[in-house]
Every structure is written in C-alpha cells, then in structure tokens.
Amino acid sequence: MENVIIEPFKIIGISIRTTNENGQQGKDIPLLWEKLISENILNNIPNKIDDAIYSVYTDYEKDHTKPYTTILGCKVENLNFIPEGMVGYSFDGGKYVKFTAKGDISKNLVINEWTKIWSMELERVFTADFEVYGEKSQNPSHAEVDILIAVK
Numbered sequence: 532m533e534n535v536i537i538e539p540f541k542i543i544g545i546s547i548r549t550t551n552e553n554g555q556q557g558k559d560i561p562l563l564w565e566k567l568i569s570e571n572i573l574n575n576i577p578n579k580i581d582d583a584i585y586s587v588y589t590d591y592e593k594d595h596t597k598p599y600t601t602i603l604g605c606k607v608e609n610l611n612f613i614p615e616g617m618v619g620y621s622f623d624g625g626k627y628v629k630f631t632a633k634g635d636i637s638k639n640l641v642i643n644e645w646t647k648i649w650s651m652e653l654e655r656v657f658t659a660d661f662e663v664y665g666e667k668s669q670n671p672s673h674a675e676v677d678i679l680i681a682v683k
Contacts, residue, residue, distance in 0.1 A: 532628055532629070532630055533628070533629050534626065534627070534628055534629075534682075535626075535627050535628075535629045535679070536624070536625070536626060536627070537622075537624040537625060537626075537627050537679065538624045539621070539622060539623050539624040540606050540621075540622050540624060541606065541607050541608070541609065541610050541619065541620065541621045541622070542585055542587055542602055542604045542605065542606060542607065542619070542620045542622070543576045543577065543578075543604050543605065543607045543610065543613055543614075543617055543618070543619045544567070544572065544576065544585070544602050544603045544604015544605065544617060544618065545563060545566060545567060545572055545602070545603055545604065545616070545617055545618065546563075546600050546601060546602040546603075546618045547559050547560070547562075547563050547600070547601055548590075548598055548599070548600050549598065549599065549600075549601055550597065550598040550599070551595055551596060552596065552597075556601070557642070559601070560586075560601055563601060563603050564603060567584075567603045572603075572604075572617070573604075573605065575614055575617075576604060576605050576607065576614070576617070577607065577612050577614065578607045578608040578609055578611070578612075579605045579606070579607055580605070580606040580607060580608060581605070581606065581665075582605070583605065583606065583663050583664060583665040583666075584603065584604070584605065584663075584664040585602070585603070585604060585605060585606060585661050585662070585663060585664075586601065586602070586603050586661060586662040586664070587601070587602040587603075587604075587620065587622070587659055587660070587661040588600070588601055588659065588660045588661065589602065589620065589622070589658065589659040589660075591657040591658075593657070594655070594657055595649055595655075595657070602618060602620060604617070604618075607619075620659075622658070622659045623658070625656075625658070625681060626681070626682050626683065627679040627680060627681055627682060628653060628679070628680045628682050629677055629678070629679050629680075630644055630648065630677070630678045630679075630680070631675055631676070631677050631678070632644035632674075632675070632676045632678060633673075633674070633675050634673070634674065635671065635672045635673075635674070636668065636671045636672075636674040636676070637671055637672075640674060640676065641662060641676055641678070644676075644678055645678070648678065648680060653680060653682055654682050654683040655680060655681065655682055655683075656681045656682060656683055657681070658681045659681055660678070660679060660680045660681055661678075661679050662676055662677065662678050662679075663676065663677040663679070664676055665677070
C-alpha cells in the first residue's frame with residue numbers, strides 16, 4: 532500500500548451499471564470483460580496512450596455497497612472521437628492509495644484484494660477507483676494488478 536498522486540486522465544471503453552449487492556458485480560463485470568475481448572474493443576479505441584487496460588469504478592450512488600458504473604478501456608489523449616457503442620470519461624485525478632495484487636489472476640486475485648480493501652478504514656471519496664492491467668498482468672499465473680483507491 533502506497534500513497535500516490537494521479538494526474539487527470541481520460542478513458543474510452545465500454546461500461547455497465549452494476550452493484551456489489553447480492554454478488555451482482557460477479558456476473559456483470561465478467562460479461563463486460565468477455566465483450567471487451569470478443570468484440571475486439573481495444574483495437575477500436577482511438578488515440579490510446581498505451582495498451583494497459585483500465586477497469587474504472589465511478590458514478591458511485593453512495594459507496595461500494597450501492598450501484599456504480601464500471602468502465603473497461605484504455606487511457607486516451609483526448610475524447611474528440613468516441614466510437615459508437617463506447618463511452619468516454621474524464622477524471623480529475625488526485626490523492627490515491629495504491630495496492631498491488633500479485634499471484635494467479637484466475638484464482639480470484641483481484642476480488643480477494645478488493646475484499647480486503649472494503650474492510651479497511653480508508654478515507655475514500657468514491658470519485659473513481661481503478662485497476663490497471665499493464666505489462667505485469669500478462670502472465671495469468673504470476674500477474675500483478677495495481678488497484679488505486681481515491682482518498683481524501
């Protein structure tokens with residue numbers, strides 16, 4: 532866990548409104564990932580800064596126990612052109628706490644880290660939290676996924 536400052540950034544990708552209530556996110560988010568891969572969404576995102584995939588959680592109704600929007604996509608230079616069927620979001624950045632989940636991604640690596648985060652006493656602001664699937668996440672059995680939580 533480390534404190535970091537995130538610069539403002541923009542994302543283009545696909546999104547879904549979901550909730551952690553009754554494990555709904557466990558159904559919705561994997562379907563969103565499936566769509567991202569099967570429909571070759573990543574190759575159709577314009578003005579990408581790099582190939583890292585961002586999973587952003589934003590538009591929180593209140594906190595992590597209420598509905599929120601999940602966006603899967605990439606950081607982009609601008610939002611001048613958003614392809615049909617995709618969304619574009621601009622985030623302010625700010626103070627974040629960074630966690631790095633390491634291990635086998637197929638064995639609930641990321642959700643297990645989130646479960647720990649939800650039980651922590653963090654001064655969360657619920658603006659935009661996100662996961663970064665970069666180069667170090669490419670080997671599924673020895674993956675590293677950064678999770679960034681917006682704080683006061």
